Amino acid sequence: MSIALELQSRIKQAFLEALNKAAASEGWIIENLPPIELEIPKEKSHGDLATNLAMQLTREIKQAPRRIAELLIQHLDLTDTFVESVEVAGPGFINLWLNNKWLYKVLKDIEEQGDAYGRSNYGQGKKVLLEFVSANPVGPMNVVNARAAAVGDTLANIMEAAGYDVSREYYVNDAGRQAHLFGLSILARYKELAGLEVEFPEDGYPADYVIELAKILRQEVPDLLEKSQEEQEAFCKRWGTDRMVEQQKADLAAFGVEFDLWFRERDLHQGHQLDEVIKFMQEAGYLYEEDGAIWFASTRFGDDKDRVMVKSDGEPTYLTPDVAYHWNKYSRGFEHLINIWGPDHHGYIARMSAAIQALGYPADSFEVIILQLVTLLRHGEKVRMSKRAGRFISMKELLDEVGKDAARYFFLMRAPDSHLDFDMALAVEQSQENPVYYIQYAHARICSILRQAEENGVKLPMAAQADLNLLQTEAEIDLIKKLAQLPEEIIEAAERREPHRIARYCYELASTFHSFYTHCRVLGEEEALQEARLVLVQATKQVLQITLGILGVSAPEQM
RNA sequence: GCGCCUGUAGCUCAGGGGAUAGAGCAUCGGACUUCUAAUCCGAGUGCCGCAGGUUCGAUUCCUGCCAGGCGCGCCA
DSSP: OOHHHHHHHHHHHHHHHHHHHHHHHHTOOOSSOOOOOEEOOSSGGGOSEEEOHHHHGGGTSOSOHHHHHHHHHHTOOOTTSOEEEEEEETTTEEEEEEOTHHHHHHHHHHHHHGGGTTOOOTTTTOEEEEEOOOOOTTSOOOHHHHHHHHHHHHHHHHHHHTTOEEEEEEEEOOSSHHHHHHHHHHHHHHHHHTTOOOOOOTTOOOSHHHHHHHHHHHHHOTTGGGSOHHHHHHHHHHHHHHHHHHHHHHHHHHTTOOOSEEEEHHHHHHTTHHHHHHHHHHHTTOEEEETTEEEEOGGGGTOSSOEEEEOTTSOBOTHHHHHHHHHHHHHTTOSEEEEEEOGGGGGGHHHHHHHHHHTTOOGGGEEEEEOOOEEEEETTEEOOOBTTTTBOOOHHHHHHHHOHHHHHHHHHHSOTTSOEEEEHHHHHOOSTTOHHHHHHHHHHHHHHHHHHHHHTTOOOOOTTTSOGGGOOSHHHHHHHHHHHTHHHHHHHHHHHTOTHHHHHHHHHHHHHHHHHHHHOOOTTSOHHHHHHHHHHHHHHHHHHHHHHHHHTOOOOSOO
């Protein structure tokens, strides 16, 4: 456990013991013990840590909160907690000030743990499957897919750091109606290019990229039309979706996102898993027949209407393979499923959750994060997009224009459930408005210091050799405190599934460093102080690298 | 009509049952003979959408309303 967390748990323990002692001597009877919460106050004058315990207890003990706080403090034993002073303040807060010595241990901690700093065992190795993006393999990915990629990948990084065993997975809808129409569209273009008169399929994909695909296909398979119509269609569907999947893989890799598994819907069909899941649900008594279709009684698990699983024409609906897929996820040993979906899929949650329960898994083992829309802007002006006319900015185009670092950071700046304004002009602007450069610049500045130290023949000290007590100014202390917060920030972000917290933390760390940089020199100071500050600067570099790594943003040595 | 998300500073957004509600940008004023000024320091700004309710305490939780966005198929 990190020092900051260990310290907090020791202090909480001390409060618990103080409460027991005070209760014994005052005759308090406490039926519902409130959780003991420690927070880092927003206001510096409120100490390093504070607790509202006394105020929480007013409900149990009918006394004034400040009075309770005083009594708690009287019984408080703070040996080995670094707590230097305690006060009762405001309506009944207990504020604690810590001795800086614990901060020096943080620096040693960071050095010892290296890349592992910030990691914890909070998740206890729980097997989690995170499915995200899962765009249909029938066209280029859009900006919401890009947002999902950034959020999903970073959330996986965060949860891994918090001690979960996370797998990243992409579900490929390569067997449904969309895939079929896509195949027909390619085939129609192929025939056109061969000079044949064809009617373009209704609800097909008229966009230009389909023509480009048809051109490639003509070169690769010039004798396609010699096959039967059925074979031609099947071939185009398979070839086209495979081609798109390869494209998506490449685009996502350029975005720094790699999946553990690209799960093919067609494998579910081939393995007869649709039949199996239907049989299972039938035997469990959750399916019924009506109007020639097979229905799932999802209302029994809180959905607002029952859902068709097999249409009257014998074809499964979209839901059926999806249920089979989730069944498959559990069968592979995952204990918790998280899906990241676009804003147009929220209506789908209730039926999927119902299916999970019908399959016999707990409702809370399945979780959906709904991302809100992305509005693209240029210089504050909305970028008009029309999918029908084939005019929209794809994920690849966005990346080509603004670059991986800016794109990832911008997508990660906002809470998932917040609509996102993404100004593409701002993202490439090298100005004060652009937070990506601000953070990277902090890292580059550190590298510059370390580079020059090396050039001057200054040996980089280990934390144990340096006299860290020399780090005393406000700028130095603030910086170490910020470094000390990483482990709890990661746990908080993992628990709440909110990657933007880490983006924010990273920005704040850079800001704290920039302030330190202007207030404190490193090189050229008296040797002992120079050493201590070099230790601090190296630790900051380490933590910036770790957090940028979680965000998937590069940490340049020079800018 | 029903469901989900959002409503906080001029703009973009954090925060969140508690202390004087924050940050960036924009605006204004300062700081480079010294490790990168893509930086720092300072200044002002708020019926936290509206109305009720729960609470010792609500911007935060609950209900209703208003506004914006997105959904509501034997489509995927």
